[in-house]
Amino acid sequence: MSRLRSASNKLIAMSLFLGVAALGSAWPWSASKEIKIGFVAQLTGGDSYIGQAAKLALEDRIKELNSRGGLAGRQVQLITYDSRTQPTEVVAATRRLIEHDDVVAVIGPEWTAASIPLGPISEQAKIPVITTTASNVKVTLNNDNSVKPFMFRTCFIDPYQGFALADFAYKDLKKRRAAFIYDVGSAYSMGIMQYFEDAFTKRGGQVVAKEGFQALDTEFRAQLSKVAKTNPDVLVVPVGTYRDIALIAKQADALGLRFQYLGVDGWVNDELLTLAGRELEGAYLSSGLSTADPKFKAYNENFLKAHNVKATIFAYYALDAMYMLEYAITTSVAKVHKVDPVAIKNELENMKDVPVFTSNLTIEPKTHNPHNKPIVIMAIRGSKWNISKTYAPAD
């Protein structure tokens, strides 16, 4: 009888314990609960190099944060899903992060076509999404130019990149005949081409050829031969991945064709210099960031040592997003005393001169774009990046 009573006491105690534990875990924003941050990244698929370094960088940062006590006294957990470089997967993963994993914010995705559908999803769920390198204006703005309230980004926007490149080609390089090889399925590629063309022709330049290709194509010889027939003095290649420009430059070289190449931030990866540094000698490109910037030297070295892969600008952008969230979570908790996604969004919207990984950042409340983010024009010389000029939007 006493054994039975003892067993029943144990059962009651266990039930009470489980009940309290269940109550604790169900209680919103319980003090013991980790702060969950979602990350949707290209970890597999043709452009998986983009997400892989960013994931490592975020994991390192969160480990460091947690070892210092976390954010607002709570540990931080990163929940990562692979987008497989498919917009539909991005939508599914974001919904899962919001509806199933209870994240307070989402970092990613990295490209425009996948980011645009997240506008209504983030607004409905009231969860902020910070895209890293999706640079089309429609990522954060509706068609009537009103802001998508929960969409943010860490990079600059395409119109400005198109303008800076066109201005540089016309004024600094004194080029007058531009040709394009562009990705027909990429809003990013088409957007920059359009903005470049507008700015270049406005200054008196002429566009002599536009040749498209499909994502993951490896053959560009037909396009290169066609472009060469139009005798351009600058070949603009607005592509989102360094593989494309590496193959284009190598195949042009094999055909004996020489171009003055002009590129975009999608080119920026140190592997490009290994793949086609010789063929791209003298090329110029624009970027918001450069791995060659001396301020990242120590970080790059430590990253390489820890992971045996090189840090990329995609890792930097993801870290910027993380730093933005760290700021927004800390300041919002100080104001509303709880981790509230709407309060986080309000803090993100009103960020002013906040130090993030790459620089100080101000977000424009009306566009949710970084304010006055400078553009660096880099040259490839001796298979190395060389910073040639810096544009600020006020220029």
Next chain:
Amino acid sequence: MVFFLQQLVSGISIGSIYALLAVGYALVYSVYNFTNWAFDAFMVTGAFAAFYGISLYAMPFPVAIAFSIVMTVALALVTETVAYRPLRAHNAPRLFMMISAMGASLAVVNIANLAFGGSFRKFPEITAGAYRLGGVSVGRMDLFAAGFACVMLCLLWLFLERTKFGLGVRASALDTVTAGIMGVNNNQVALIIFGISGVLSAVAGVFFGAKYAVYPYLGTVTIKAMIGSIIGGIGSLPGAVLGSLLLGILETMISSYISSVYRDLFSFSILVVMLLFFPSGLMGAKRVVKL
């Protein structure tokens, strides 16, 4: 005229890579009536094996190709033994084998992606530069790859036509059940076929990697090889070579004279037209369900 000839040379060089893979497709199809979707996995294995053979172990190029062939053939034989043979033993429908092949492909490609990372690697330069023939540029690597592909295909032809094992493969391709009754060991034939597919995909992977770059998803090009194989007449080895070369040339001409944007639309339209109106392709024979 120079422009046309340049496009023709480019088209042949693209088609020669398609041809190596298409012959592998045709060979498997000719015996088993199913499309081996795992070719991209074989190709990736071949490219990575040669890349790491050269860059980590300083293997000379011929040794690296041999190493690549050994690794890829091993994978091809494991795939046949693990993914296909049990299904054949249970008389599973062909669809199941294709699904099994897709699974093998996904597994290998994603393991490569996880193990090596998704970045694009420069294959150590074997031969660079180009020959200039009257204004037409012919890449040394293209010439080497096309020549090597020709040699491989000739060796394959000799093997199939002049050896006892080749006779067994041809007998199985003609009628697998009867060949089995007549004493041909079908499991041995399967190993031979997959071994040959492994050799061809390894070579295609190495040359693709050397011409473009080495990365886990380089096998996406195999879809074009399959189209080449269908144009030529799926199951026909000469047809696979002819179809692939034609596809390579036509794709380049479309890109050059119409628009590069329509190139894939054109390729897949040919596939639809061939399947609708000429399902046996240019050189294929009418097929019946076997095995």
